[in-house]
Amino acid sequence: MKKITNQILKKVIRQRPADSYKGTYGRIALIGGSQNFGGAIIMASLAAVYAGAGLVTTITDPTNQTSLHDWLPEAMFVDNHDFKTAAPIIKGANVIVIGPGLGTDNLALSLLTRTFELVHENQTLIVDGSALTLLAHNHLSLPKPSLNILTPHQMEWQRVSGIKIADQTPTANQKAATALHAIVVIKSHRTEVYVNDTVYQNTGGTPAQATGGMGDTLAGMIGGFTAQFSDKAKATLAAVYTHSAIADKLAKKQYVVLPHQISEALPKFMLKNQAEN
Numbered sequence: 001m002k003k004i005t006n007q008i009l010k011k012v013i014r015q016r017p018a019d020s021y022k023g024t025y026g027r028i029a030l031i032g033g034s035q036n037f038g039g040a041i042i043m044a045s046l047a048a049v050y051a052g053a054g055l056v057t058t059i060t061d062p063t064n065q066t067s068l069h070d071w072l073p074e075a076m077f078v079d080n081h082d083f084k085t086a087a088p089i090i091k092g093a094n095v096i097v098i099g100p101g102l103g104t105d106n107l108a109l110s111l112l113t114r115t116f117e118l119v120h121e122n123q124t125l126i127v128d129g130s131a132l133t134l135l136a137h138n139h140l141s142l143p144k145p146s147l148n149i150l151t152p153h154q155m156e157w158q159r160v161s162g163i164k165i166a167d168q169t170p171t172a173n174q175k176a177a178t179a180l181h182a183i184v185v186i187k188s189h190r191t192e193v194y195v196n197d198t199v200y201q202n203t204g205g206t207p208a209q210a211t212g213g214m215g216d217t218l219a220g221m222i223g224g225f226t227a228q229f230s231d232k233a234k235a236t237l238a239a240v241y242t243h244s245a246i247a248d249k250l251a252k253k254q255y256v257v258l259p260h261q262i263s264e265a266l267p268k269f270m271l272k273n274q275a276e277n
């Protein structure tokens, strides 16, 4: 098992070239946020924008539009009932994040299956939250052309892999991750990332992070990092490390760390830890 340390940051976060523009840093579509779980997709979208994604569109229930724009005027909005408008956004994205607050009703299942049908090569698909539960309960297959990144907590991983939490050893997890042909980020107090034959373990993280929305934020960050940085596996490792490193720093001065505070700290953290050209 390899450790994820601060060494990953400068391998991934680069100084921005002067002649770049928003298109250089990727288009992300984030799909989720039912009427009850709007906060989840707002937190994921916030993380994607603050991590530096060039263009972000949030496909969500219309009841979330005002709150989304209150938090994040940078994000574009598409009504999740209007798949005719959503489809070209999904097809045109470099990265798709699906699942934070998506819920598990029929509309959620339809959004998931139609998104799986649309995704193509050169896209990164991040499957989180309710999308993992739907994937497991409906025995769906992951799309083949895209690079797929799964971000389950331990119960979601139990649902997807069939491995009970007590039996989630690196050997068992690796076998299941390999069978899925996906990068798998198994979240816990010491998150593990499964990439091909290698298991990585994060070295940071604090119980001050144990707040609803913390994983939604990580999903958006992985989206923002993979949209901008070319090595998608390393970008995932850097996002996992950054998420906990910011939390550890904030936790020195506060008892709990709120998910949106991690997002708000991202621009300064990334500037401080970038590799200079």
Ligand SMILES: NC(=O)C1=CN([C@@H]2O[C@H](COP(=O)(O)OP(=O)(O)OC[C@H]3O[C@@H](n4cnc5c(N)ncnc54)[C@H](OP(=O)(O)O)[C@@H]3O)[C@@H](O)[C@H]2O)[C@@H](O)CC1
Residues within 6 Å of the ligand: 036, 037, 038, 039, 040, 041, 099, 100, 101, 102, 103, 129, 130, 131, 133, 153, 154, 155, 156, 165, 187, 188, 212, 213, 214, 215, 216
């Ligand atoms: N503000 C918002 O809009 C928010 C919206 N959210 C959205 O809600 C949706 C549902 O996601 P979810 O994770 O809340 O529920 P679910 O998938 O049923 O898992 C919980 C079950 O698993 C168990 N469990 C065991 N180990 C565990 C572990 N390590 N980590 C976590 N759970 C663990 C746990 O056991 P228990 O705590 O009961 O002992 C319980 O039985 C999803 O779309 C998400 O994005 C949330 O992000 C919150 C903020």
Ligand SMILES: Nc1ncnc2c1ncn2[C@@H]1O[C@H](COP(=O)(O)OP(=O)(O)O)[C@@H](O)[C@H]1O
Residues within 6 Å of the ligand: 129, 152, 153, 187, 188, 189, 190, 191, 204, 205, 206, 207, 208, 209, 210, 211, 212, 213, 214, 215, 216, 217, 218
């Ligand atoms: N005790 C802890 N130590 C370190 N990290 C934690 C701890 N508790 C939770 N986290 C982190 O918080 C996130 C929780 O993700 P998840 O359960 O999907 O939250 P949500 O769905 O509510 O956004 C993960 O990144 C996990 O690593």
Ligand SMILES: [Mg+2]
Residues within 6 Å of the ligand: 128, 129, 153, 215, 216
């Ligand atoms: Mg979650």
